[in-house]
Amino acid sequence: xxxxxxxxxxxxxxxxxxxxxxxxxxxxxxxxxxxxxxxxxxxxxxxxxxxxxxxxxxxxxxxxxxxxxxxxxxxxxxxxxxxxxxxxxxxxxxxxxxxxxxxxxxxxxxxxxxxxxxxxxxxxxxxxxxxxxxxxxxxxxxxxxxxxxxxxxxxxxxxxxxxxxxxxxxxxxxxxxxxxxxxxxxxxxxxxxxxxxxxxxxxxxxxxxxxxxxxxxxxxxxxxxxxxxxxxxxxxxxxxxxxxxxxxxxxxxxxxxxxxxxxxxxxxxxxxxxxxxxxxxxxxxxxxxxxxxxxxxxxxxxxxxxxxxxxxxxxxxxxxxxxxxxxxxxxxxxxxxxxxxxxxxxxxxxxxxxxxxxxxxxxxxxxxxxxxxxxxxxxxxxxxxxxxxxxxxxxxxxxxxxxxxxxxxxxxxxxxxxxxxxxxxxxxxxxxxxxxxxxxxxxxxxxxxxxxxxxxxxxxxxxxxxxxxxxxxxxxxxxxxxxxxxxxxxxxxxxxxxxxxxxxxxxxxxxxxxxxxxxxxxxxxxxxxxxxxxxxxxxxxxxxxxxxxxxxxxxxxxxxxxxxxxxxxxxxxxxxxxxxxxxxxxxxxxxxxx
Amino acid sequence: xxxxxxxxxxxxxxxxxxxxxxxxxxxxxxxxxxxxxxxxxxxxxxxxxxxxxxxxxxxxxxxxxxxxxxxxxxxxxxxxxxxxxxxxxxxxxxxxxxxxxxxxxxxxxxxxxxxxxxxxxxxxxxxxxxxxxxxxxxxxxxxxxxxxxxxxxxxxxxxxxxxxxxxxxxxxxxxxxxxxxxxxxxxxxxxxxxxxxxxxxxxxxxxxxxxxxxxxxxxxxxxxxxxxxxxxxxxxxxxxxxxxxxxxxxxxxxxxxxxxxxxxxxxxxxxxxxxxxxxxxxxxxxxxxxxxxxxxxxx
Numbered sequence: 001x002x003x004x005x006x007x008x009x010x011x012x013x014x015x016x017x018x019x020x021x022x023x024x025x026x027x028x029x030x031x032x033x034x035x036x037x038x039x040x041x042x043x044x045x046x047x048x049x050x051x052x053x054x055x056x057x058x059x060x061x062x063x064x065x066x067x068x069x070x071x072x073x074x075x076x077x078x079x080x081x082x083x084x085x086x087x088x089x090x091x092x093x094x095x096x097x098x099x100x101x102x103x104x105x106x107x108x109x110x111x112x113x114x115x116x117x118x119x120x121x122x123x124x125x126x127x128x129x130x131x132x133x134x135x136x137x138x139x140x141x142x143x144x145x146x147x148x149x150x151x152x153x154x155x156x157x158x159x160x161x162x163x164x165x166x167x168x169x170x171x172x173x174x175x176x177x178x179x180x181x182x183x184x185x186x187x188x189x190x191x192x193x194x195x196x197x198x199x200x201x202x203x204x205x206x207x208x209x210x211x212x213x214x215x216x217x218x219x220x221x222x223x224x225x226x227x228x229x230x231x232x233x234x235x236x237x238x239x240x241x242x243x244x245x246x247x248x249x250x251x252x253x254x255x256x257x258x259x260x261x262x263x264x265x266x267x268x269x270x271x272x273x274x275x276x277x278x279x280x281x282x283x284x285x286x287x288x289x290x291x292x293x294x295x296x297x298x299x300x301x302x303x304x305x306x307x308x309x310x311x312x313x314x315x316x317x318x319x320x321x322x323x324x325x326x327x328x329x330x331x332x333x334x335x336x337x338x339x340x341x342x343x344x345x346x347x348x349x350x351x352x353x354x355x356x357x358x359x360x361x362x363x364x365x366x367x368x369x370x371x372x373x374x375x376x377x378x379x380x381x382x383x384x385x386x387x388x389x390x391x392x393x394x395x396x397x398x399x400x401x402x403x404x405x406x407x408x409x410x411x412x413x414x415x416x417x418x419x420x421x422x423x424x425x426x427x428x429x430x431x432x433x434x435x436x437x438x439x440x441x442x443x444x445x446x447x448x449x450x451x452x453x454x455x456x457x458x459x460x461x462x463x464x465x466x467x468x469x470x471x472x473x474x475x476x477x478x479x480x481x482x483x484x485x486x487x488x489x490x491x492x493x494x495x496x497x498x499x500x501x502x503x504x505x506x507x508x509x510x511x512x513x514x515x516x517x518x519x520x521x522x523x524x525x526x527x528x529x530x531x532x533x534x535x536x537x538x539x540x541x542x543x544x545x546x547x548x549x550x551x552x553x554x555x556x557x558x559x560x561x562x563x564x565x566x567x568x569x570x571x572x573x574x575x576x577x578x579x580x581x582x583x584x585x586x587x588x589x590x591x592x593x594x
Numbered sequence: 595x596x597x598x599x600x601x602x603x604x605x606x607x608x609x610x611x612x613x614x615x616x617x618x619x620x621x622x623x624x625x626x627x628x629x630x631x632x633x634x635x636x637x638x639x640x641x642x643x644x645x646x647x648x649x650x651x652x653x654x655x656x657x658x659x660x661x662x663x664x665x666x667x668x669x670x671x672x673x674x675x676x677x678x679x680x681x682x683x684x685x686x687x688x689x690x691x692x693x694x695x696x697x698x699x700x701x702x703x704x705x706x707x708x709x710x711x712x713x714x715x716x717x718x719x720x721x722x723x724x725x726x727x728x729x730x731x732x733x734x735x736x737x738x739x740x741x742x743x744x745x746x747x748x749x750x751x752x753x754x755x756x757x758x759x760x761x762x763x764x765x766x767x768x769x770x771x772x773x774x775x776x777x778x779x780x781x782x783x784x785x786x787x788x789x790x791x792x793x794x795x796x797x798x799x800x801x802x803x804x805x806x807x808x809x810x811x812x813x814x815x816x817x818x819x820x821x822x823x824x825x826x827x828x829x830x831x832x833x834x835x836x837x838x839x840x841x842x843x844x845x846x847x848x849x850x851x852x853x854x855x856x857x858x859x860x861x862x863x864x865x866x867x868x869x870x871x872x873x874x875x876x877x878x879x880x881x882x883x884x885x886x887x888x889x890x891x892x893x
Contacts, residue, residue, distance in 0.1 A: 426717075427717060430716055430717050430719060431713060431716050431717060433716075434711065434715075434716030434723070434727070435702075435705075435706065435709050435711050435712075435716065435726075435727075435730075436711075436712060436713050436716055437716070438695070438699055438702055438703050438706075439703065439706055441692065441694075441695055441699075442692050442695070442703045442706075445692035445693060445694055445695065446690050446691075446692060446693075448655065448674075448690065449686065449690035449691070449692065450692075450703070451655075451673075451674040451675050451678075452653060452655065452674050452675075452678060452683075452684055452686075452690075453675075453678060453683075453703050453704050453706055453707075453766065453767075453770065454674075454675045454678035454679050454704075454706045454707030454770050455675055455703070455706050456675045457675070463712075463713055467713065
C-alpha cells in the first residue's frame with residue numbers, strides 16, 4: 001500500500017494524511033454508532049420509540065447499520081485481513097457515500113423529531129452524539145485519497161467532489177468453489193428480501209430515512225465493486241439465480257404479520273408483472289405504448305365477468321384456469337385489433353393511438369351501463385363482489401397455516417401472483433433470447449436495415465405488441481380477484497396510485513429498458529414511494545416528478561443497465577484487461593512516482 | 595482469378611426498364627441491368643446519378659414506378675424482406691448496423707430469413723429450437739471468421755472501427771445466404787490498404803458462387819474488380835461493358851469531368867492555373883478514370 005500511494009497522486013478534497021482521515025472516519029462512525037444506543041428523544045410520541053437507552057429502534061437502526069457499513073468499508077480500505085473482499089474496486093468512495101448516508105439519515109431523524117414534536121428541545125443527547133459522529137465521519141471521509149488518479153479537468157469544488165465519488169472497475173475475483181458461489185447468491189437474495197420487507201413494513205417517517213439510506217448505500221456498494229462481483233456470479237449461475245430470487249420472493253409473505261403489508265406485496269407484484277409485459281413492447285421492440293393499462297383492464301374485466309360475481313351481467317362462473325385463458329385471449333384480440341392498423345406507422349403515431357385506446361377503453365367501460373349503451377359492465381360502479389378463488393380445495397380468501405406461519409388472504413394471492421410473475425419472467429427471458437427477440441431489437445435499432453435483412457417489420461412488431469397485451473391481460477385476471485371489485489377508474493392514464501399507463505412506462509424506463517430486474521425494481525419503488533409518502537398529499541406528485549427528473553438526469557439508462565448498455569462501458573471490449581494489465585500498470589506508476 | 599465458376603451462365607438478376615419517379619423528378623429512367631452468376635458487376639456514375647435509388651428499387655425499399663426486377667427468373671415483389679428471403683442481400687452506403695447489438699447478434703439477425711423458429715418455439719425451447727440456435731451460432735461464427743472479426747464477436751457493433759463496421763455489414767448480408775450481394779460504396783472512407791482488403795474480400799465472396807453488384811466511386815477498385823461495369827448518368831444507363839469499353843468511352847469521361855467548352859481556355863490561363871495549384875501543394879488523390887488504364891493486366 002505504502003509504495004502505491006505516492007503514485008496514485010492522493011488527491012483529496014481536504015488536505016488530510018490518509019491515515020488520519022481513516023482514523024477520523026472510524027472515530028466518527030463509532031461515535032454515531034454509540035449514539036444510536038442512547039435515547040434520541042424523550043417521548044414515545046415519535047414513532048419507532050427512540051427513547052430507550054441501550055436498544056436502538058426505528059430510525060436509530062438505520063444510522064446503526066449505516067455507521068457499521070462505513071466502519072467496515074474503512075477497515076477494508078485499510079487492508080484489514082478478512083475484510084478486503086468488501087471493497088475490490090473503490091476504497092474511498094464507498095466510505096464517503098455511506099458516511100453521507102449516515103449523516104443524511106441522522107440529520108433527517110433530528111429534523112423529523114424537531115418538526116413533529118415542535119422544537120429542538122425534544123431531542124435527547126443521543127441524537128446529537130450520532131449527528132456529530134456522522135458529521136465527523138463525512139468530513140474525515142472527504143480527506144480520503146480518491147480512488148481514481150486526478151484528471152486535469154477536476155477543478156472547482158463540485159467537480160472534485162464528483163471525482164471523489166468515482167471508482168475504478170472491480171478486477172476479476174478469484175475462482176470460488178461452486179457451492180460457495182451459490183451460497184453467496186443465496187445470501188445476497190436473503191439480504192435483498194430483508195431490505196425489501198423492511199421497506200414495505202416501514203411507516204412513513206422510517207420509510208423516508210430508509211430511502212435516504214438506500215439511495216446512498218446502494219451506490220456505495222456499487223462503487224465498492226460488490227454488485228459487479230455479484231453480477232458475474234449471477235450471470236454464471238442463471239438458473240440458480242432465478243430459483244433463488246423466486247424462493248426469496250416466495251418467503252416474503254411468511255415474514256409479514258400484517259395483512260395490509262402482504263397486500264402491498266401482492267399489488268407490487270401485479271404492477272411489476274404488467275411492467276415487465278410492457279418491457280417487451282417498449283424495451284425490446286421499441287414501441288411506445290401509452291395506453292398499456294387498458295390491456296390489464298381488458299384481462300381484469302373479462303375475468304370479473306366470468307368470475308361468478310352476482311353483479312356480473314353474464315352470471316357464469318368459469319374455473320380459474322379458463323378465466324385466465326379467456327382474459328389473456330381477450331387482451332390478445334384487443335392487442336391485435338389495435339396493433340394491426342397502427343403498427344404499419346412508425347414512431348410517434350403509435351404512441352398517440354395507444355393513448356387514445358387507453359382512454360377509449362375506460363370511457364367505453366363507463367358507458368356500457370345500460371343507459372348510454374348495453375348493460376355489460378355496470379358503468380362507473382364497475383363489478384364488485386368478485387368472489388375469492390378456490391383452487392384444488394385451497395380457498396384464497398381464508399387464512400391458512402403453513403409450517404407454523406399464518407398466511408392471510410393477501411399472502412395467498414401474493415403467492416399466486418408470484419407464479420404469474422415467474423411465468424412472465426420466463427416468457428420475457430426466452431422470447432428475448434431468440435430469433436424473434438433479436439428481430440425485435442433489430443427493428444428497434446434500425447427498421448430499414450432490419451427489413452433489408454429479411455425481417456418482416458410489421459409482423460414482428462405485431463407479435464411484440466400482442467404478446468405484451470396478452471401478458472397484461474394475464475396479470476389482470478388475478479388483479480380482479482385481489483382487488484375484490486373492478487371499476488373503470490382503476491385504469492387511468494395517470495393517477496397517484498399505480499398501476500396506470502404513465503407509472504408503468506416510468507417503471508420500465510426508471511428500472512432499465514430491456515432488462516428483467518429493472519422493471520421489477522422500478523415497479524416496487526414506484527409503488528412504495530407514493531404509498532408511503534401519502535402524508536405529503538398535494539406535494540406527492542410534485543416530488544415524484546422531481547425525483548424522476550433527477551434520476552433521468554444522472555442515470556439515463558435506468559437503475560439496472562442492460563447487458564448491451566453495460567458493454568458500452570467497455571469501450572473496446574477489453575473485458576479481461578484489468579487482470580493482466582494491473583501488475584504492469586502498478587509497477588509503471590510506482591516507477592513514475594519514485 | 596483463375597477459379598472462375600461461371601461455367602453455367604445463368605442470369606441471377608434481371609432488371610427491366612426500371613423507372614423511379616419522385617413527383618416530377620425522374621431519378622431512374624428505364625434502366626435495364628442483368629447480373630449473371632459468378633459475375634462482379636460495377637455500377638458507377640457521378641453523384642446524384644441515381645445509383646442508390648436504383649439499388650433501393652432492386653431491393654424493394656422503393657416500389658419502382660415502372661419496370662420489373664426478377665431474381666433467377668421470378669419477378670420479385672417490392673417488399674424488402676421478401677427480396678432478402680428470395681436471395682438478394684445488400685449493404686448500405688451510410689453504414690446501418692444495429693449499433694447496440696453485439697457483432698455476433700448482428701450476424702444472427704442476418705440469419706432471420708434462413709431460420710423459422712417463431713415465438714412458440716422460443717417459449718417452449720424444444721430440441722428443434724436449440725438445434726437451430728446452435729446451427730445459427732455456428733454459421734454466424736464461420737462468417738465472422740471469414741471476414742476476420744471472430745475475436746470481436748461480443749463487442750457492440752457501435753464500438754468497432756469504421757472499416758470493421760463495413761466488413762460486419764457484409765457479413766450480416768452474407769448470413770442471409772444470398773445468391774446476389776449488392777454493395778453500396780463498400781470502400782467509402784477507407785484507406786488504400788483497407789480498400790485492397792475489401793477487394794480481396796469481394797473476390798472471395800464471388801468464389802463462393804455469389805454474384806456481386808457493387809456501387810463505388812473508387813475507379814481503381816471498380817476496374818480491378820468488375821467483370822462488367824455499367825455507367826449511370828442522370829438516371830439513365832449510358833454505357834455497359836468491360837472496363838476497357840467503359841474507360842474508352844468519351845461520354846463517361848464527359849459525364850465525370852464535363853465536356854471541353856467551345857472557347858477553351860488559352861495556354862496562358864492553363865499555365866496560370868497549374869502554377870496556382872502547384873503553389874497550393876494539394877495532393878489531389880482523385881483517381882480519374884484515365885489514370886487507370888494500366889490495370890489491363892488484370893484480365
